[in-house]
Amino acid sequence: MSFISPSLGSLSLEEMVRNISSFINEEPKEKYKVVIGTDSHTDQTSTLFVTALIIHRLGKGARFYYQKRNMKKMTDLRHRIYLETQLSLQLIDSLKACGLFFLLSDWPLEVHIDIGKQGETRQLIQEVVGWVTSVGYVAKIKPESYGASSVADKFTS
Template sequence: MHFQSPSSGMLSVEQMIRHIESYLEEDPKAPHKIVIGTDSHTTHQSTTFVTAVVIHRVGKGARFYFRKQRGRPMFDLRHRIYKETELSLSLVDVLNAKGMSQLLSAWPLEIHIDIGQQGETKALITEIKGWVTSVGYVARIKPDSFGASAVADRFTS
């Protein structure tokens, strides 16, 4: 599994974790939060999923990394939103397994979901937020889900 960094290029998960640790050590007293969000885009040929990891130094900027995956086209919105959420939650498990569990427990972790009060995804809010919170994470939706709706969305095409 590899992630793209706008400033450092392609990184393995282990390299990304070292980058994150280094960023957190630059200003350890500053409040940080870790954000994971996934967005997708479907064409007739495929669906592209982009999962972003954002380390937000609250009020002082952020760093982000993203992973792009392509698969068969998924036209069903409900199925796609569930897959996006699954990819975000699965990444937390991978990061924990790779030694990032201490960082994930030290700073607030938010799962950003590309759903909101407007549009077709409104009907999914209760169940998707319930899923994320039932496994112990904070769920954010639009307009507060920048990890999915801004960062990951930027790289879906």
């Protein structure tokens, strides 16, 4: 599982976890928020999924990392939104397995979903937000879902 840091380049999951830990250890008394969001883009032949992880030192900057996955072309919007959400939740599980449980339990963790009250995705809000909240996380939708609709979206093309 490989991630990209804009400042450090390609990182393994373990390297990313160490980098996040060192970022926190620079100012351990500050407050942090963890944001995870996935967006996708379909072209002629495939669908690209980008999952972003943002560690935000509230009021004092942030670091982010992202992971790209190319999959077969998906035209069904509902299926794509569900897969985006699943990829975000899988990253949380991977982070917990890698020793970042302390981070995920001490600070707010938001799952940003690329759906909103406008457009076709509005019909999915209740079920997708319900899924995320039922497993114990805060779900954010547009316009508050910048992790998916801004950060991850930036790397889908």
